[in-house]
Amino acid sequence: MPVTAIGAYNAQPLDSQDKFNGLQLVYLCWERHLMFCAPFTFPLPPTMPFGDFIEHVVKSSISQHPDAPQVDFNHAQWRLNDQPFTPNYSASLIDNGIDHKSLLHMNTPGLNGIAGTFN
């Protein structure tokens, strides 16, 4: 619906990809690990291989969680923008379909957070 306004009302999105200096935003939610209060926001090169994303971005972000050492990324279940997703580790983010402001959900079955409380 158009904005209720006194005249013509046009605006530009403040967060289009061109404003991020060649990078794109990717969000990651590690399901059932509420110790991290919200999904993470990452600025990443679209050409970054998914494997590098895991090795150099995800691992360090979750490292303070007691479950982190047990995460087997090969058996993680993924959703990309709410659809089931199987990542190709050697392909880039963009070639995996992970574009600007995409949200990834990572589920690690069997790892249920601090003392199994999903924290």
Added chain:
Amino acid sequence: MAVKKRLNAKEKYRCMTRDLDWEPSYQTHEDIYPHERFEGIKITDWDKWEDPFRLTMDTYWKYQAEKEKKLYAIFDAFSQNNGHTTLSDARYVNALKLFLSGVTPLEYQAYQGFARVGRQFSGAGARIACQMQAIDELRHVQTQIHAMSHYNKHFNGLHDFAHMHDRVWFLSVPKSFFEDARTAGPFEFLTAISFSFEYVLTNLLFVPFMSGAAFNGDMATVTFGFSAQSDEARHMTLGLEVIKFLLEQHEDNVPIIQRWIDKWFWRGYRLLTLVGMMMDYMLPNKVMSWSEAWGVYFEDAGGALFKDLERYGIRPPKHVEETTVGKDHVSHQAWSIFYQYSQATNFHTWMPTDEELDWLSSKYPDTFDKIYRPRFEHWRALQEKGERFYNPTLPMLCQICQIPLSFTEPDEQTTLSHRTTEHEGERYHFCSQGCCDIFEYEPTKYIQAWLPVHQILQGNCGGADVETIVRDYYNISPGQDNFEYLGSTEHRRWQDWHPNDRNSAPATPVDPDLLKTG
């Protein structure tokens, strides 16, 4: 003809307000009041406006002056007697830092908002009520600043509240709330602020802070609170009068008002997350739980209100049933956010003591021990090892309320709530259906939201790393204003003032370098 020597209150008020108005003879109503029609609200007869309180300017000045004299005398006495040393505990002052940087600038926005709409209504009664409220709000800005100024001499984080309000990541939550209202038309502004905020939800802002002050030895803030509350009674009645007037004027107004009530209830509920957190976690002496406050001040009081409005065809706000679930969660979720991001706050955070954990368990029997205690005990254990937890990443923010997506689904309390939509090829994310609904109704307004995390990542916040941004862009003094309470300058100073106080918890020796995060 007998001439009456004295007018009664109603007549006097009418003579000195509406009767000073006139019909324009050489300009049209539409040109003088250009913003009255674009929202679709139909006013057939401004004479039906009932002035809720009939304070003429002379009476107004008289009573306000009396209140001011009393108030400043108490500020002086508090200051002269070093009142800050008789607080329950120095942790309490962190609630004031949140208040001064988060709430006081909103009073200033309220002043600006009411001054603007006070020019926009063709009904003189409404104009005057808004103009007087504008003056009240400016008074609140000033009296709050004065109340806090004493604390600024002895505590950190209070030194640049206006600057921080415009820049610091979590302060975009209150700032964007009010900017949304002020950039709306005059009738939406009144529905948002006079009705939804100043009537429906006001007690949920004031009672926690003011009772919190009373219970924790903060005479300055208590006195400010009482001094302001008498103004608030007038504001509340304006809010109720406005809504009834608009609903009675034309049946076409009902669906418009209903939509605004839905939107602003949800926005207000989300904004009050910060207050809930303050109430449950930042008051050493507890008043009541946030859940209890929501029950009394919204569910009970609001229940009566919406029952009264049924006759106009108004129903309770959309998603209200979610707030009944949320009241047992949001304060804990919010404290978790601020605890783990305290490298970037202008106030300290800490883990609750054992007594406080038990109080939380008793007040939240269905949620606290199951979901929140485990993480707090884990964090406390980390802290005792010298590994106090700070989240090294930036959080995902909701496009509307701008709070990190930390709320859980109402029917699945271990799943973070998330909604998403696309608009003109761009993706947008929300914490809830309530926020998503607001976006979908007027998307163009919100695609330009200044989201702090995204602005940082665009390079617009003066630095590449959090530490630089905190110091240079936020003007938060690193190592002084931020990080953990235990071992902070304020904590140590409090212990110096109270060497025999067994309640000023012994500082766990914490290596300052370990407080920092990469």
Added chain:
Amino acid sequence: MTSLVYMNLQDTDYARSIVDAIVQDNPHAEIQHQPSMIRIAAEGRLDIRRDTVEQLTGSPWDIQEMLMYVITLGGNVVEEDDSFSLYWNN
């Protein structure tokens, strides 16, 4: 059940004299003492009359003065020269 109207006053000498008058004119009202506040609640309606207050205090009383001591209230307001009322329509 009709909804409750309510008014919270600051707990001062001044307010306490008003509370006595309210109780006299509104036998159905409930008075609750909370820290620093006196809460007056009643089903459906509450009426405060100037003459009752003046009788009890022995001094002239201006209803608008009371507003300086009000903390919060709930209900539709009717403010007249000689009375101040709160009511709900349901």
